[in-house]
Amino acid sequence: MAKADRLAQLDEHRATMEREYRLLLISALERCATGKWGLFAHNKDRQLAILWAPVIEELTDLAGDVDEARKRLGLPPFDLHAEFMASRGPVDASAVGEPKQAKAWLGKLAAGIP
Numbered sequence: 001m002a003k004a005d006r007l008a009q010l011d012e013h014r015a016t017m018e019r020e021y022r023l024l025l026i027s028a029l030e031r032c033a034t035g036k037w038g039l040f041a042h043n044k045d046r047q048l049a050i051l052w053a054p055v056i057e058e059l060t061d062l063a064g065d066v067d068e069a070r071k072r073l074g075l076p077p078f079d080l081h082a083e084f085m086a087s088r089g090p091v092d093a094s095a096v097g098e099p100k101q102a103k104a105w106l107g108k109l110a111a112g113i114p
Helices: 002-033 046-073 079-086 098-110
Strands: none
Touching: 002 046, 002 079, 002 098, 046 079
């Protein structure tokens, strides 16, 4: 019974961390959508990288904690963070700008995907 209680508590904590991650990501996306470039690291501007580094670090740390809890619970990895990180980095000149990309992400999250 004690093990079941511990697992239930861990699952509740995991769900709380996932909500916290989602809120943090939405806040960052909203900031980017207003024209603050750098969240997606599409260009190699060091100042922008420094500006967004604390947010990226916090998201990454929180996602690591979520993944650890998911692993202990036998759940699949936390795909939202992996998908977000895969969307970062250099892109072709014809790619949409970061604010538009952020708005698309916000729409996707509002629709409950993922």
